[in-house]
Amino acid sequence: MTDRVTYVGHATVLIELGGTRLLTDPVLRPRLLGVIERHPPAPDEGVTRDLDAVLISHMHHDHLDFGSLRRVGRQIRLVCPAGARRTFVRRGFTDPTELATGQSTSVGATTVTATHAVHEGRRFKVGPMVEAAGFLIEGGGHSVYFAGDTDLYEGMDELAGRVDVALLPIAGWGPKLGPGHLNPRSAAEAAARIRPRVAIPIHWGTLIRRDMVPRAEHFLGEPPRRFAAQLKRLAPAVAVSVLEPGESFDLPPSAPGF
Numbered sequence: 001m002t003d004r005v006t007y008v009g010h011a012t013v014l015i016e017l018g019g020t021r022l023l024t025d026p027v028l029r030p031r032l033l034g035v036i037e038r039h040p041p042a043p044d045e046g047v048t049r050d051l052d053a054v055l056i057s058h059m060h061h062d063h064l065d066f067g068s069l070r071r072v073g074r075q076i077r078l079v080c081p082a083g084a085r086r087t088f089v090r091r092g093f094t095d096p097t098e099l100a101t102g103q104s105t106s107v108g109a110t111t112v113t114a115t116h117a118v119h120e121g122r123r124f125k126v127g128p129m130v131e132a133a134g135f136l137i138e139g140g141g142h143s144v145y146f147a148g149d150t151d152l153y154e155g156m157d158e159l160a161g162r163v164d165v166a167l168l169p170i171a172g173w174g175p176k177l178g179p180g181h182l183n184p185r186s187a188a189e190a191a192a193r194i195r196p197r198v199a200i201p202i203h204w205g206t207l208i209r210r211d212m213v214p215r216a217e218h219f220l221g222e223p224p225r226r227f228a229a230q231l232k233r234l235a236p237a238v239a240v241s242v243l244e245p246g247e248s249f250d251l252p253p254s255a256p257g258f
Contacts, residue, residue: 002250003140005165006047009040009206009245011063011148013167014047018140020108023047024055024167025148027207028068032061035210036173039220040245052108053077057148058121058132059084062173062207066091079105079112081121083130099133110139115159117150119180132180136162142251145194149203151180157193164251166196169203171223175212184223188230191238198239198249201227206245 006014011025028048031037054076056064069076078088078096088096097105099114106112114133121132134147136159145163168187177183182190184201191199204223208216224242231240241249 003142004248004250005144005167005200006248007200007202007243007245008043008047009038010173011057011169011203012043012047013146013202015137015144015146017137017142017144018109020052020110020139021050022053022055022107022110022112022137023051023072024135024146025057025063026054026068026072027062027065028071029065032065032207036062036207037210037213038206039208039213039216040206044246048072051076053079053112055112055135055137055146056080056084057117057134057146058119059087059123059130060120060149061123063149064123069093077107079107079135081114081131081133083121087123087130100131101133108139110137112137115145115147116153116155117148117180118153119149119151141253145196147182147190149181151182152186152190152193156190159194161195163194163196165198165200165249166191166194167200167202168227170201170227171204173207174209175219184226185230185234187227188234191231192235195235196238198241199231199235200241200243200249 004016013024015022074092082100085096085098104113113136117132119132121130137144145166170187205220
């Protein structure tokens with residue numbers, strides 16, 4: 001069975017390692033909050049079949065969409081950051097697992113470890129504290145780092161030598177990125193620190209504020225080109241694979257050198 005990552009769109013990625021199927025931050029609906037629209041076609045229905053778990057990096061609407069989660073089912077195993085479990089239990093989800101930074105859990109043939117993230121993790125900026133997290137997924141002889149939403153942070157280079165594929169956010173859904181986000185240049189700096197074999201940009205090309213639709217092609221298409229250029233300058237040893245929403249990257253069979 002081929003180990004593979006499929007960029008579903010925004011922060012939603014299907015990760016298949018060692019026969020285990022994990023879906024990150026599922027946002028599958030055509031619009032959010034009434035003003036944010038999905039620009040590419042709807043995701044293939046197959047991305048939600050036979051999932052072993054869903055990974056939730058934090059509670060913001062463009063990463064935690066309860067309408068999309070209900071499509072997956074309330075019995076799905078959820079792996080979420082510290083402080084988030086109570087919200088899922090109140091919504092009727094029966095199997096949430098909280099991970100603080102550095103903690104791990106087994107899912108099928110993989111080990112999922114929560115990593116640090118510099119980002120406001122709560123649904124709204126009030127209420128009980130919820131951490132934001134990234135995840136390091138290891139299995140099938142490969143490793144994938146899903147950054148969620150984060151800025152650069154001290155200690156990011158501790159991932160160096162541990163990551164085959166890094167899924168790095170590079171943009172957003174509106175004209176500006178607030179604190180706690182990577183842009184094309186800082187995402188390339190993150191790749192320089194982590195030194196994955198392959199960097200795949202995510203968090204681009206998918207969601208757009210409705211009033212920006214007339215300039216969607218430039219807004220959605222420019223970030224990966226800028227990221228690739230910055231990566232060539234800051235981390236020339238790291239390969240880049242730019243996936244359009246719906247496209248996949250197959251990891252080669254596990255062997256020295258990958």
